[in-house]
Amino acid sequence: MQVPAYVEYEKATSLTHALSLLAKFGPEARVLAGGHSLIPMMKLRLAQPETLIDINGLTELSYLDSTGTELRIGAMTRHAELLGSRLAGQHFPILHDAERVIADPVVRLWGTVGGSLCQADPSEDLSAAFAALEATMVIAGIEGKRTVPAREFHIGPYETVVGPGEILTEIKIALMPGGGSAYEKVGRRAGDWPVAAAGAAVWLEGNLIRTAGIGLTAVGAPQFAAREAEESLIGAPATQEAFARAGRLAAEHCRPVFDQRGPVEYKRHLASELTVRALRRAVERARG
Amino acid sequence: MRITLTVNGTEYSRIIEPRLLLIHLIRDELRLTGSHWGCDTSNCGACVLWLDETPVKSCTVLAAMADGRRVMTVEGLAAGTRLDPVQEGFARCHGLQCGFCTPGMMLTARWLLDHHPDPSEADIREALSGQVCRCTGYENIVRAVRWAADYEAAQDQADHS
Ligand SMILES: Cc1cc2nc3c(=O)[nH]c(=O)nc-3n(C[C@H](O)[C@H](O)[C@H](O)COP(=O)(O)OP(=O)(O)OC[C@H]3O[C@@H](n4cnc5c(N)ncnc54)[C@H](O)[C@@H]3O)c2cc1C
Ligand code: FES
Numbered sequence: 001m002q003v004p005a006y007v008e009y010e011k012a013t014s015l016t017h018a019l020s021l022l023a024k025f026g027p028e029a030r031v032l033a034g035g036h037s038l039i040p041m042m043k044l045r046l047a048q049p050e051t052l053i054d055i056n057g058l059t060e061l062s063y064l065d066s067t068g069t070e071l072r073i074g075a076m077t078r079h080a081e082l083l084g085s086r087l088a089g090q091h092f093p094i095l096h097d098a099e100r101v102i103a104d105p106v107v108r109l110w111g112t113v114g115g116s117l118c119q120a121d122p123s124e125d126l127s128a129a130f131a132a133l134e135a136t137m138v139i140a141g142i143e144g145k146r147t148v149p150a151r152e153f154h155i156g157p158y159e160t161v162v163g164p165g166e167i168l169t170e171i172k173i174a175l176m177p178g179g180g181s182a183y184e185k186v187g188r189r190a191g192d193w194p195v196a197a198a199g200a201a202v203w204l205e206g207n208l209i210r211t212a213g214i215g216l217t218a219v220g221a222p223q224f225a226a227r228e229a230e231e232s233l234i235g236a237p238a239t240q241e242a243f244a245r246a247g248r249l250a251a252e253h254c255r256p257v258f259d260q261r262g263p264v265e266y267k268r269h270l271a272s273e274l275t276v277r278a279l280r281r282a283v284e285r286a287r288g
Numbered sequence: 289m290r291i292t293l294t295v296n297g298t299e300y301s302r303i304i305e306p307r308l309l310l311i312h313l314i315r316d317e318l319r320l321t322g323s324h325w326g327c328d329t330s331n332c333g334a335c336v337l338w339l340d341e342t343p344v345k346s347c348t349v350l351a352a353m354a355d356g357r358r359v360m361t362v363e364g365l366a367a368g369t370r371l372d373p374v375q376e377g378f379a380r381c382h383g384l385q386c387g388f389c390t391p392g393m394m395l396t397a398r399w400l401l402d403h404h405p406d407p408s409e410a411d412i413r414e415a416l417s418g419q420v421c422r423c424t425g426y427e428n429i430v431r432a433v434r435w436a437a438d439y440e441a442a443q444d445q446a447d448h449s
């Protein structure tokens with residue numbers, strides 16, 4: 001039987017309240033969102049917070065809307081809500097592609113988008129999707145809010161720039177016309193973490209690629225992004241050759257490790273192939 | 289800490305340790321042993337119950353998180369002595385053998401039909417994909433859920449004619 005170690009518990013009623021509780025209980029306090037990553041870590045003693053600050057009551061962090069120039073996703077949005085959002089799917093189908101294959105429907109009803117990003121598991125799917133979209137993270141502290149680009153959000157495995165007294169409140173994505181996006185994942189079975197996955201977001205000008213974002217997960221890509229592959233695409237015609245070159249570069253510059261999900265060479269192969277497939281589908285979608 | 293929650297319409301108040309998992313509160317403290325406890329790692333779905341409006345894997349939720357909320361377990365599915373159509377479907381279609389996965393399967397199935405009254409076989413399989421059954425091979429579970437969908441559609445039609 002696995003149970004967490006002794007811990008104190010506080011229920012936050014607002015963002016301000018949650019921040020003041022974090023300040024009060026200090027660095028050994030941890031935010032509790034869905035708990036679907038944190039509770040398993042606590043069962044295994046991989047995390048041993050002294051106090052949990054439950055933010056499930058913060059309805060103010062549960063929203064998904066558009067300002068006209070940006071899509072805004074509140075950190076407490078559940079996976080299932082992101083998957084169910086027409087608005088998100090319309091602008092960024094990559095988010096629906098990814099959500100459809102994250103965990104299983106019951107886990108998706110309770111796990112949150114913010115929790116997923118803050119967990120910073122090196123195999124997290126949304127980290128790659130938001131890296132591809134070059135999203136912006138909004139982080140609140142007792143002094144106010146700051147923003148951090150998605151690609152500066154992760155410091156390393158299970159580590160982000162969110163400080164002990166801070167809370168991720170929102171993810172923003174700029175709305176730009178002419179774009180298309182897609183996500184491709186290979187897992188061992190339904191509901192499992194990826195062996196590897198790639199996301200692509202492209203913006204076209206005629207047949208040329210104006211900008212491209214490529215996110216990779218589970219293969220040790222720095223900041224979940226494939227920069228060399230992206231650079232090779234800018235200004236290039238949107239052709240199979242360009243996609244193949246980007247795939248090769250993505251595979252070359254990532255650092256997968258051997259584990260129970262597969263050997264290094266297989267994961268590199270997937271990084272390349274899934275980049276190609278994601279690009280192909282993203283471009284199809286950009287063309288409408 | 290003291291928590292108060294409503295389970296299947298009955299209010300309970302208990303003093304608990306914050307680390308207590310919801311499944312243990314339900315089974316060990318409230319003695320509602322219909323919800324099962326299997327893998328302990330949010331993979332098998334034996335512990336699925338409803339927290340407010342949605343199914344959750346209660347081995348990975350703290351009892352403290354249910355404070356002030358409503359819980360529905362398999363014991364709350366029937367209306368008095370009348371089985372929920374999902375339960376009826378499982379009985380008629382032989383949707384269970386040992387019964388270990390059954391409460392979780394039925395609670396997720398109920399949620400599916402509430403949101404998606406006419407699911408395809410693929411929809412049903414997808415909805416239950418986070419839950420494991422070691423006995424039935426799933427075939428009869430899918431049939432059971434489909435039976436409930438058909439039954440409810442027929443009821444609806446009868447009500448409207
Ligand atoms: C069976 C299973 C399968 C899964 N499969 C996948 C998969 O295929 N792909 C995938 O990407 N993920 C997968 N996951 C992970 C899942 O996406 C996460 O568990 C979940 O989304 C985490 O969200 P949470 O709200 O439960 O976070 P929690 O567990 O509550 O929190 C996780 C961490 O983030 C911190 N935190 C949470 N919210 C905030 C915030 N707003 N600000 C600051 N810190 C915060 C917490 O303190 C904690 O350290 C799986 C999980 C399970 C249980
Ligand atoms: S016991 Fe909760 S999912 Fe298996």
Ligand code: FES
Pocket residue numbers: 383384385386387388389390420421422423424
């Ligand atoms: S009926 Fe035995 S596990 Fe499903």
